[in-house]
Amino acid sequence: MTLINSILFLVILPITILSCGDKKEKKRNELNEKNKTAYVGIIEKYSASIVDSINDYTFSCQKKFIEQKSLLGFKGSVSDIIKTDSNYILQVYTTVRSKNYVARIIIDTPMFQRLLPLLNFDYRRKQKGCFIIKVSQIISKSPSIDLDIDSGDEENDSYVSIGDFGSERILIFKGTLVDFYLNESK
Secondary structure (H helix, E strand, C coil): CHHHHHHHHHHHHHHHHHHHHHHHHHHHHHHHHHHHHHHHHHHHHCCCEEHHHCCCCHHHHHHHHHHCCCCEEEEEEEEEEEECCCEEEEEEEEEECCEEEEEEEEEEHHHHHHHHHHCCCCCCCCCEEEEEEEEEEEEEECCEEECCCCCCCHHHCCEEECCCCCCCCEEEEEEEEEEEEECCCC
């Protein structure tokens, strides 16, 4: 009887473990699909252009988002929120096809109050979402940090490279938040 119980245990345990993994995977896939559907919905609602569908050159982005006043659908991860006098600045980043993008999005207090309860404050998981932005400025920067050592000679001031970007530039979009969708994670 003990041998039969041991055999049953060895057969049932892996099946139980595998079925639990399948449920978690299924739930994760359902959440991913829900988030993708929400992204498409909010982008279509505002006829926004997304970062991976725009030309890589800064001038074409300036034409599209500033001159033509198209809205930007920026899918990315929240890296910081900064309080200013009467507003908040939401910093979001993404990498698309090895290019790095940052959005500095001004949020008024009523919109921030709508956003706040939806934010994930778990430092181990970045909050992801899609942000519809009315762009007011686009900046192309070198991925370096000014060490703030002012020698009086701007060309020879010290800079430190950030990460493994090589010679790639970072495109920074500045603007105001029109609407948003934050990923559901559970």
